[in-house]
Amino acid sequence: MSYRNPITYVDSQSGKNFAAAIQSIGNSTIGLIDKMGDKAEEDRKKKEAESLKLLNDHTRFNLDYLNSANLSTKDFDLQPSLQPAIGSLVDEAGDIKARLMNSKDPQERAMLQKNLMKYESFFKGGGLKNLLSKFEEKRNLFAEQGVVGKAGKIGGVDLQKMDPKEVAMYLSTYSDSLPANTGVKIVETNGVFDIVMDFQGGQFEGMRKDGALINGYQQSLLGLQSSEIPIITDFYTPLENSLIENKYLKKDGMVNYEGIGVEYLTGGEKIEKIGGRSYRSNGFDREGFKNSQKEEVIAMLSGYSNQSTLDGAPASGFNEIESFYNNVLKKEGDGKIELDVMSKNGTSLSDKSLDIVVDRMTDYLADKFEVGIKKELVKFTPGGNDAKGLSKLPPRQAAATIYNEIARDPVSAYNRYLQGPETKAKIIEGSIIEIPRGVDEDSGEELDPLRYNMDNKEERAIFFQQVLEKSKLVGGSERGQAIRLEFPSIVDEMSDKYITNKTAAELIARYKTGKK
Numbered sequence: 001m002s003y004r005n006p007i008t009y010v011d012s013q014s015g016k017n018f019a020a021a022i023q024s025i026g027n028s029t030i031g032l033i034d035k036m037g038d039k040a041e042e043d044r045k046k047k048e049a050e051s052l053k054l055l056n057d058h059t060r061f062n063l064d065y066l067n068s069a070n071l072s073t074k075d076f077d078l079q080p081s082l083q084p085a086i087g088s089l090v091d092e093a094g095d096i097k098a099r100l101m102n103s104k105d106p107q108e109r110a111m112l113q114k115n116l117m118k119y120e121s122f123f124k125g126g127g128l129k130n131l132l133s134k135f136e137e138k139r140n141l142f143a144e145q146g147v148v149g150k151a152g153k154i155g156g157v158d159l160q161k162m163d164p165k166e167v168a169m170y171l172s173t174y175s176d177s178l179p180a181n182t183g184v185k186i187v188e189t190n191g192v193f194d195i196v197m198d199f200q201g202g203q204f205e206g207m208r209k210d211g212a213l214i215n216g217y218q219q220s221l222l223g224l225q226s227s228e229i230p231i232i233t234d235f236y237t238p239l240e241n242s243l244i245e246n247k248y249l250k251k252d253g254m255v256n257y258e259g260i261g262v263e264y265l266t267g268g269e270k271i272e273k274i275g276g277r278s279y280r281s282n283g284f285d286r287e288g289f290k291n292s293q294k295e296e297v298i299a300m301l302s303g304y305s306n307q308s309t310l311d312g313a314p315a316s317g318f319n320e321i322e323s324f325y326n327n328v329l330k331k332e333g334d335g336k337i338e339l340d341v342m343s344k345n346g347t348s349l350s351d352k353s354l355d356i357v358v359d360r361m362t363d364y365l366a367d368k369f370e371v372g373i374k375k376e377l378v379k380f381t382p383g384g385n386d387a388k389g390l391s392k393l394p395p396r397q398a399a400a401t402i403y404n405e406i407a408r409d410p411v412s413a414y415n416r417y418l419q420g421p422e423t424k425a426k427i428i429e430g431s432i433i434e435i436p437r438g439v440d441e442d443s444g445e446e447l448d449p450l451r452y453n454m455d456n457k458e459e460r461a462i463f464f465q466q467v468l469e470k471s472k473l474v475g476g477s478e479r480g481q482a483i484r485l486e487f488p489s490i491v492d493e494m495s496d497k498y499i500t501n502k503t504a505a506e507l508i509a510r511y512k513t514g515k516k
Contacts, residue, residue, distance in 0.1 A: 054102050059099075062094030065123045072129035076136065081178040082195070085186045086128075089193070093119035122193040131195055131221040141229050142170045158230040158323040165217040168203045194222035232327050233320040235300065239365055242296050248369060255372040258497060284370050290362035297361045298345050298354070305348035319349040321388040322358065329360040395479065399486035402473050404495050406464055410454060414463070431455045433463065455502065456494050464491045 069086050073079040096119065100112040121127050142157060146167070150156035159167060172179055183198040199217040243249045247259030256262060304317030322339050330337075339357070342350035349357060350376040393401060411433055414425045428434040430452040437447035452463040468487055474480040 001414035054098050057412065058094050060094075061097040062090055065090045065093045065119070068123040069279070071126060071133060072123070076132045078173060078178055081182070082184055085184045085340050089119070089122070089186050093123060108437070118188065118191050118193060127193060128195075131225070135221050138224060138229055139170055139173060141231075142167075143174065145229075145231060146170070152232070152327045154232050154234045154236065154324075154328060156232055158232050160326055161230040161319070161323060164282060165199075165204055166219070169197070169199060169217060169219050172199065186191050189222065192222065194220055196220050219397065230323055232323045233304070235304075235321075235328075236359065236364060238300060238369060239293075239297065239361065240495075243368065246296070249372045252375075253368075253372055254375045255369070258494075258501070284373055286366050286370070289366050289369055290359075293362045293365050296360055297358050297365075298347065301349070301354070301357065302346035305346065321349065323439045325357055325360075329357065331360075334514045356368055395482040396486045396490065398474070398483045402468060402483070402487065403464065405473075405488050406467050407494065410463065410467075413467050413471075417467055442460075455499060457492070457499065459496075460495050461488065461491050 017093035066087075069090055073082060073086070076082070093116070096112055096116050100109060100116060103109045103112060107510075112267055145151070145155065148394070151159050171181075178184065178197065179199070179202075181199070181201045183200070184194050185198070187196055188196050197219045198216060199219070204217045205215060240249075244256075247256045248262060251257045301317075301321060304320055306317065318341055325339055337356070339353040340350035341348055342353070344351050344354045345359075346353055409435070411425050411427055414433070414435070425433055425435045433452045435450040435452075435455060437449055439445065440447050452459045452465070454460050465488070468474070474483045
């Protein structure tokens with residue numbers, strides 16, 4: 001076997017290739033680094049641009065909400081006190097809307113959109129303006145009706161139904177800024193923003209009516225919307241109007257003697273002193289009149305009692321009746337008598353409470369009616385040739401005036417003009433007037449008295465004519481004759497009305513009492 005030297009392979013390219021590879025890798029890495037650097041710079045610039053857009057949007061939306069807030073508060077005098085709380089909320093709203101406009105995450109956008117709705121509603125949907133305008137309305141109402149001279153009277157504020165601190169709250173807001181120790185904040189309640197004023201110190205410290213110690217007083221403007229300032233309702237005016245409609249009084253406040261049953265309520269005679277002079281006037285059946293008005297009063301109370309209820313509470317009408325009683329009807333001797341809620345005769349009052357209220361209201365109406373009688377008295381002074389100013393009236397109107405004066409109380413009129421004390425006329429039964437005739441001069445026997453039935457048209461006419469002829473209401477002049485000529489037809493016409501009205505009144509009375 002021959003020995004041969006092995007062939008040796010010398011790789012002269014590998015080093016070059018390796019070096020080239022290293023160079024290539026280096027170049028690639030540098031290129032990658034360069035590209036990464038470019039992308040980072042691009043991302044940085046993009047984020048910077050996004051941040052700048054977010055900031056610009058925030059500023060833009062912030063100004064937008066601030067403008068809306070300023071429009072809502074521009075007429076509100078307490079705006080300076082409210083501004084810090086509004087400024088904070090404006091910033092929140094601007095931030096949420098800016099993030100919503102710049103978010104690309106569907107879930108985040110949905111969450112932001114839902115959150116933004118309450119801010120939109122508050123600033124642009126009327127929430128802020130509505131809170132302030134309702135508060136302003138109540139402040140104005142309290143300012144008008146809660147002042148000295150009105151509070152506690154018809155049409156004024158019922159201060160007895162208000163928390164003293166609520167009263168102090170209204171009084172402390174009648175300037176362009178709230179007291180220094182008042183805090184104003186905006187809070188969220190069930191997705192709705194509310195403005196809350198927190199009053200501290202001074203008159204807002206101390207005891208409540210129920211004896212509990214409280215520190216300060218908070219007023220929610222949202223809560224204020226569902227509350228009412230208690231105003232004392234005018235119950236008297238509709239009742240006074242009913243006196244006119246039902247012909248108890250005329251529009252000038254004088255008694256209307258054409259009304260059903262009015263003559264029976266004004267029967268009798270009494271002496272009145274007015275301006276230092278004495279006058280004869282009609283009497284007044286006060287209890288009879290009050291009874292005649294009970295149904296009208298109860299019907300009105302029932303109407304108020306059956307107004308819609310609030311949250312299951314007693315009918316709002318009860319609160320109005322209670323305010324009227326406490327401030328207008330209640331008397332010093334009533335002490336601690338309070339009205340009770342129940343259901344008597346369709347009202348929201350108990351038996352006892354209804355009796356008290358009806359008695360007081362009919363008392364007031366009786367006073368009005370009695371004033372009407374006295375007005376007639378002042379206008380028609382008995383006695384004298386022209387005591388009633390008949391010379392200024394047309395003959396027919398003068399005849400009607402004389403008829404009314406006699407008709408108010410026929411017995412008193414007869415006794416005033418015809419008889420002496422020993423022969424006084426009197427009512428003996430129903431509407432029958434009896435007039436004594438004295439003793440027969442020849443036989444010495446008592447003569448049968450004369451009798452006139454006021455419900456009989458013919459007898460009534462004879463009686464009225466006798467009173468006219470014997471009285472001094474008209475003289476013998478030509479004008480007096482003209483009045484006398486008109487008088488019979490006036491008596492005929494007015495007697496028809498009297499008899500018709502009396503018959504109707506009797507039928508109504510029978511119906512009410514259940515009598516046949």
